[in-house]
Amino acid sequence: MGCGMGKSEVRAALLIQRWYRQYVARLEMRRRCTWNIFQSIEYAGEQDQIKRPLPSISGFHAGSLISHIFRVNEICRDAEWERYFCYESIEVPDSYTGPRLTFPMTFCGVSKVVQAFKHKQQLHARYVLQLLRETWRLLRILTNISHVSTCHTKEITICGDLHGHLEDLLLIFYKNGLPSSEKPYVFNGDFVDRGKNSLEILLILFGFLLVYPNDVHLNRGNHEDHIVNLRYGFTKEVLGKYRVHGKKILNLLQKIFSWLPLATVIDHKVLIVHGGISATTDLNAIARVDRHKYVSALRPPNMLMQYVYYIIYTSPLSSVLTMTDSSTQIVDVLWSDPMPQNGCIPNEVRGGGCYWGPDVTEEVLGRHNLQLLIRSHECKQDGYEFCHNRRVLTIFSASNYYEMGSNRGAYIRMGPDLVPHFIQYQASQACRELTLRQSVGWTERSALRALREQLFVHKSDLISAFQEFDPNNTGKISLSHWASATESVLKLGLPWRVLRPQLVSSTQYGMVDYQMWIRELSITEPKLQISDTSILETMYKNHSNLETIFRVIDTDHSGSISFEEFRQTWRLLCSHLKTEISDEAIADLAHSIDFNKDGSIDINEFMEAFRLVDLSAHA
Amino acid sequence: MAGRKQSADVHQKIRAAFDAFDYEANSTVDVREIGTIIYSLGCFPSQKDLHDFIAKVEEDHTGYIHLDKFLPAMTKVLQEHKFPPISEDLLLQAFEALDKEKKDYLDPEELTKYMTQEGEPFTQEEMEEMLTALADHRNQIHYKDVVSQMTIKPDK
Numbered sequence: 001m002g003c004g005m006g007k008s009e010v011r012a013a014l015l016i017q018r019w020y021r022q023y024v025a026r027l028e029m030r031r032r033c034t035w036n037i038f039q040s041i042e043y044a045g046e047q048d049q050i051k052r053p054l055p056s057i058s059g060f061h062a063g064s065l066i067s068h069i070f071r072v073n074e075i076c077r078d079a080e081w082e083r084y085f086c087y088e089s090i091e092v093p094d095s096y097t098g099p100r101l102t103f104p105m106t107f108c109g110v111s112k113v114v115q116a117f118k119h120k121q122q123l124h125a126r127y128v129l130q131l132l133r134e135t136w137r138l139l140r141i142l143t144n145i146s147h148v149s150t151c152h153t154k155e156i157t158i159c160g161d162l163h164g165h166l167e168d169l170l171l172i173f174y175k176n177g178l179p180s181s182e183k184p185y186v187f188n189g190d191f192v193d194r195g196k197n198s199l200e201i202l203l204i205l206f207g208f209l210l211v212y213p214n215d216v217h218l219n220r221g222n223h224e225d226h227i228v229n230l231r232y233g234f235t236k237e238v239l240g241k242y243r244v245h246g247k248k249i250l251n252l253l254q255k256i257f258s259w260l261p262l263a264t265v266i267d268h269k270v271l272i273v274h275g276g277i278s279a280t281t282d283l284n285a286i287a288r289v290d291r292h293k294y295v296s297a298l299r300p301p302n303m304l305m306q307y308v309y310y311i312i313y314t315s316p317l318s319s320v321l322t323m324t325d326s327s328t329q330i331v332d333v334l335w336s337d338p339m340p341q342n343g344c345i346p347n348e349v350r351g352g353g354c355y356w357g358p359d360v361t362e363e364v365l366g367r368h369n370l371q372l373l374i375r376s377h378e379c380k381q382d383g384y385e386f387c388h389n390r391r392v393l394t395i396f397s398a399s400n401y402y403e404m405g406s407n408r409g410a411y412i413r414m415g416p417d418l419v420p421h422f423i424q425y426q427a428s429q430a431c432r433e434l435t436l437r438q439s440v441g442w443t444e445r446s447a448l449r450a451l452r453e454q455l456f457v458h459k460s461d462l463i464s465a466f467q468e469f470d471p472n473n474t475g476k477i478s479l480s481h482w483a484s485a486t487e488s489v490l491k492l493g494l495p496w497r498v499l500r501p502q503l504v505s506s507t508q509y510g511m512v513d514y515q516m517w518i519r520e521l522s523i524t525e526p527k528l529q530i531s532d533t534s535i536l537e538t539m540y541k542n543h544s545n546l547e548t549i550f551r552v553i554d555t556d557h558s559g560s561i562s563f564e565e566f567r568q569t570w571r572l573l574c575s576h577l578k579t580e581i582s583d584e585a586i587a588d589l590a591h592s593i594d595f596n597k598d599g600s601i602d603i604n605e606f607m608e609a610f611r612l613v614d615l616s617a618h619a
Numbered sequence: 620m621a622g623r624k625q626s627a628d629v630h631q632k633i634r635a636a637f638d639a640f641d642y643e644a645n646s647t648v649d650v651r652e653i654g655t656i657i658y659s660l661g662c663f664p665s666q667k668d669l670h671d672f673i674a675k676v677e678e679d680h681t682g683y684i685h686l687d688k689f690l691p692a693m694t695k696v697l698q699e700h701k702f703p704p705i706s707e708d709l710l711l712q713a714f715e716a717l718d719k720e721k722k723d724y725l726d727p728e729e730l731t732k733y734m735t736q737e738g739e740p741f742t743q744e745e746m747e748e749m750l751t752a753l754a755d756h757r758n759q760i761h762y763k764d765v766v767s768q769m770t771i772k773p774d775k
Contacts (some may be wrong), residue, residue, distance in 0.1 A: 009737065010717075012733075015705060025655040026658060
């Protein structure tokens, strides 16, 4: 080879570079759209918001089940709680190969726990209860706001949402070191829900808290709330892992969550809270509240009614709830999100807290003489993001949150100069080996599937909207009309024109055959023979609520319920949705779902039965 | 008549791509995303083409580009087919020109040399990504297969 390249090689290289950069950019565009899909679906809630007044409930059997589960929570005196934590009678058999703990907790002990979880072992219920009791005792004496200083040139590590992603926590410990007095940590809430190792994460964090109470700081997140847990998977996880003691563990955690501190302040200059602030946020007021009285954001006047209301309706916070000043302060700090525009408006998407603007940031930080607000609560593609002129910093530590390859996680290291330094990562070996194309493809398939489900759920509204653009009933409308009709129904703010190639295959000369398209969306597993197909739409609309109700009714956590219980559930749902569904249709459905014909319905099979076939898998 | 409808369509297409990167919903995007937006609209500008385009539409070195300037400029680009796609044949010829030994594939070292030293060179990150994407299990880049797999058909 000569020392210089000939002209033809240079031209060839230029061409290939140009081609490849275009290819990568196309993928990046798809990634961005996929991201938008996940975000908009997550924040818009999974179904339509149903805002109707709660009708009276009479002769309703689920009520007794619910109060049975929650009766224990009326114990509020400490002595009784101490007895309730009683674990001494629980024997640990010789056959148990997991870690055996002694208390007070030591560094050795918690390291053993970390190692055990790394090797997928389970901690015995006795040790879980013991650990939780010690944690509760400690949390009770902590103040609402933890004050931390960076003197002695200590660098502090700040982590955001973990959501049960044990891999990410272990990765952080691997890269950054375990917590210790030389290595203080702040964990900013949302330790649980969604991921499959929420309990392991809690036990590890509580363990380190017990060993280094002055150097490990936990802030409460909006998911440290037992009612939210019912919906987003933590309750299910605990009951699945601890069949005998699960309920007790959950009741104790409910108490513990209410005792978690609400905020951390570093050097009187950096405020760390899970959600954010509102125009009325007042740290002095927050410091004075009895935080443990706020067990759940959904604390109702009447626990039973509120619980049912929550299950049936999608909005996590009810308008029935009467908010006091103290509860507003807490809810704001746990649920709010920043927005680019000035002002402070209610956060209707989340159902609680507010959206706050850069002017509110300046005012609140100024009033408290603070220079930076660090919060979490929202997933960010690179694991972190600044806004409001770099006065607000979002940190999110659960990588691959939506799907493998969707985003990186990150944590912050901060020294006495209070300048944040970021370390990003992406858990999962397999994920790192994926090419850009594969990881975009994977995430995209998942997002598109979620989107198709949304479209299917709204199919009647979509057809009506399309027909408005098709007065002559030709069955076809233009692409622009398709895009604006779809947006008017779904209101997700997505770039439909850009997504079109992935969603609509049947176009010709710029026109969409919308009837055919809707038919294509409706293809489901041909498992169910049902006389009334409108049931399907209602099912999909209430997909996650159904699961929650089933799990409550399945009191022995066996994973299946009787036909009669199924019928009752369905009746309850329909009466609140003011939908007419005949007993016959429900019976039909129940029988067709009973795949093994044993007279009971397996919850998992039921939920599986309603997954839409992924059309792209056949493309 | 048809011309007007067509340009309304073109405007919508451009707006949709622009909106995907308009994070603050105020009709501006970061200048560093402009390349992605233009590529995603089916164009194949070179880096120089991009620089020239950006110079015309950027808001005085703020690092932002406003839709008001982007829309007419991009419409012109699309209507005049300024940065046309590269056909599969041309691409194949380009790879063949680099495959001196006519072995029907390139070694990673060969490709790296050309991509990082000639033309509008790749960064190390870009190069690593390309190798991960194109090299097969034998660590060879069989460009004929690669080209047909990776050519994205333009939108109708």
